[in-house]
Amino acid sequence: MSEHEFRTVKASQQVLKELMVPSYANFGGKVHGGQILSLMDKIAYTCAATHARCYCVTASIDSVDFLNPVEVGELLTLYASVNYVGKSSMEIGIKVVSEDFHQGIVKETNTSYFTMVAVDEKTRKPAPVPGLILEDDAEIKRFLEGKMRRKFKQHYKEELRQARRELDIDKELWRLDGENCRLQR
Numbered sequence: 001m002s003e004h005e006f007r008t009v010k011a012s013q014q015v016l017k018e019l020m021v022p023s024y025a026n027f028g029g030k031v032h033g034g035q036i037l038s039l040m041d042k043i044a045y046t047c048a049a050t051h052a053r054c055y056c057v058t059a060s061i062d063s064v065d066f067l068n069p070v071e072v073g074e075l076l077t078l079y080a081s082v083n084y085v086g087k088s089s090m091e092i093g094i095k096v097v098s099e100d101f102h103q104g105i106v107k108e109t110n111t112s113y114f115t116m117v118a119v120d121e122k123t124r125k126p127a128p129v130p131g132l133i134l135e136d137d138a139e140i141k142r143f144l145e146g147k148m149r150r151k152f153k154q155h156y157k158e159e160l161r162q163a164r165r166e167l168d169i170d171k172e173l174w175r176l177d178g179e180n181c182r183l184q185r
């Protein structure tokens with residue numbers, strides 16, 4: 001890839017539709033969360049690999065909150081778009097909606113952000129990805145938010161690492177007061 005290559009957000013946007021069949025159900029009769037995660041990973045890969053035009057791996061997934069249960073018989077639609085790109089990483093924003101198409105009811109299921117990294121197939125090392133051409137305010141906003149999320153995640157990881165290093169359980173036992181646990185050591 002040449003150093004100054006840029007591609008539009010629209011060029012790699014993806015839509016994936018899948019009917020929720022009975023084999024996707026959990027013991028409670030609703031669609032298994034893992035099934036939806038697998039579809040999200042699939043569309044994240046397609047979107048990232050279309051932008052990078054090379055093999056990509058999933059480096060991390062932001063928290064996924066399931067807002068509404070998905071029923072067997074509903075049509076799930078996933079939308080994916082590259083929000084932000086670094087040197088070799090891409091933040092893919094994914095929105096999932098489910099639709100009871102007999103009744104015409106559409107529910108938002110969840111939104112999440114996957115970080116995908118382009119990898120050189122020979123060396124298995126991270127490979128540079130094209131830049132993004134931002135064509136409207138919504139794309140600029142998503143790019144800036146992606147950059148913020150990346151910074152916050154790095155800070156959070158560093159702070160957590162530091163807090164774990166400094167954790168002295170004997171000094172912190174008072175924090176268990178009122179928690180749903182019982183000491184039995």
Ligand SMILES: CC(C)(COP(=O)(O)OP(=O)(O)OC[C@H]1O[C@@H](n2cnc3c(N)ncnc32)[C@H](O)[C@@H]1OP(=O)(O)O)[C@@H](O)C(=O)NCCC(=O)NCCS
Nearest residue numbers: 057058059060085086087088089090115117118119125126
């Ligand atoms: C993701 C991976 C390629 C990163 O390799 P690495 O040698 O640590 O690479 P670097 O530290 O140079 O990071 C490369 C890029 O990935 C990003 N990155 C690495 N780990 C990350 C993480 N956990 N979360 C988010 N971004 C991450 C870096 O920020 C960097 O981004 P940039 O190039 O845009 O600045 C490597 O950790 C890997 O192969 N992981 C396994 C991925 C996989 O198999 N996924 C499927 C699991 S079943």
